[in-house]
Amino acid sequence: MKKAPRNSGARVGVISLGCAKNLVDSEHLIASLFRAGLQLTANPDEADLLLVNTCAFIRDAREEAIDAVLDACRRKEKGPCRGVIVTGCLPQRYRHQLARAMPEADAFLGLDALDRVGDVALRLLRGEGPIRDIPGEAVRLFEPPASRVVLSGGPFAYVKIAEGCDHRCGFCAIPGIRGRHRSRPQDKIVAEAEELLGRGIRELNLISQDSTFYGRDRKDGADLCTLLEALGRIGGRFWIRILYGYPNGITNRLLDTMGAIPQVCRYLDVPVQHSHPDVLRLMRRGGTTRDVACLPERVRARLPGVVLRTTCLVGHPGESEAAFRHLKRYVEASSFDHLGVFAFSPEEGTPSAGLKARPRSATAERRREELLDVQQTVLDAPALAWTGAPDEFLLEKAAIGPDGTGVGRTRRQAPDVDGHTLVTGLGRRAKPGMWSGIRYTARQGIDWLATAE
Ligand code: SF4
Structure with missing residues (x-):
């Protein structure tokens, strides 16, 4: 039997799969964990609980989700982890089968139960489980919590x-x-x-x-x-x-x-x-x-x-x-x-x-x-046609090198799907969130190269 950590301060590893809409749900889940006094860890091997927020809209996404849940369950066997929580589209879609099909996991939450994940985590840490909280058809609409963590990883x-x-x-x-x-x-x-x-x-x-x-x-x-x-x-x-x-x-x-x-x-x-x-x-x-x-x-x-x-x-x-x-x-x-x-x-x-x-x-x-x-x-x-044209640039990661080379995007590029723009000459002090005028010099695949103006 693993030693129970004190509930307050227990660490949860969160794996967020799927699209940006699911990422926002993960931000809600994390807020609920914080409200329950839990902390996050980026290292799954030191987590007291692992949470997998799944996607399930096509076969590839389902397979990725199932692999991630099974991987979390394997870590539970070997490390300090005391429970695996599965949230998101996979339990919502397979609410009648999943608990039986994946007995290794400890809790399944449907989409309308996102804000209860903190309580569920505490119950697992107290040794309760398995837990299944899938209210049926999704009807709720969540407002972002005040303590929301932004997971997008940029400005x-x-x-x-x-x-x-x-x-x-x-x-x-x-x-x-x-x-x-x-x-x-x-x-x-x-x-x-x-x-x-x-x-x-x-x-x-x-x-x-x-x-x-x-x-x-x-x-x-x-x-x-x-x-x-x-x-x-x-x-x-x-x-x-x-x-x-x-x-x-x-x-x-x-x-x-x-x-x-x-x-x-x-x-x-x-x-x-x-x-x-x-x-x-x-x-x-x-x-x-x-x-x-x-x-x-x-x-x-x-x-x-x-x-x-x-x-x-x-x-x-x-x-x-x-x-x-x-x-x-x-x-x-x-x-x-x-x-x-x-x-x-x-x-x-x-x-x-x-x-x-x-x-x-x-x-x-x-x-x-x-x-x-x-x-x-x-x-x-x-x-x-675009080579030599000017544009507006938003720096996403701190610039590196003596002339300040940085990665970001322009209005032409949405995050996560349209590539990046690599800009030279931003200056050594350039920080994420900084704006700059640029001029395109070339394209590499879906990425652009440019110089700062
Ligand atoms: S039914 Fe599916 S593909 Fe069609 S608009 Fe809605 S989410 Fe998009």
């Missing part, structure tokens, strides 16, 4: 403006996991932004499953445009970036609002998934066909200089070679600045999983690589 933060999703894309398990769309009150988001900016954050990345849906469930007139305006009224030098839009949510009013507020980055992340009408219909995104077709041209005409990121899904049931060629031509013609490509993963309980005419996995993977190759040729032309 930027993710701000979750809504939870859940009201779309029913045929391939997607997320609505079944995260529940219906629910938007946070606008004034609470503004208060959170003020608090983050007050402690040195320079970039607010607005996230949810569909950020352009923000406010549609509210009766107070708030929507993404009013939210941007309210955030802009805070004033001062910072960036606002909108991530995860839906094609039919990119209205002209939204584009005009973005263009009118200096803090808002001319950057849009809009997953189109596909371009072929038949595939979009099978994906249950048929209502976006026209929006997808004209999106790049319309957005660039209305918001000059906008940077476009999108995501495509290849290998969906019904995607013939002709439909895939349609997508290739679309990607080539659209000149997206950033592109992510996923291969279809049949998710149980989703309509797409039951469809016939699914391309083989090897075909889907080949199409994924082909589409990325197309994108690479697309990217070479703008690289030449």
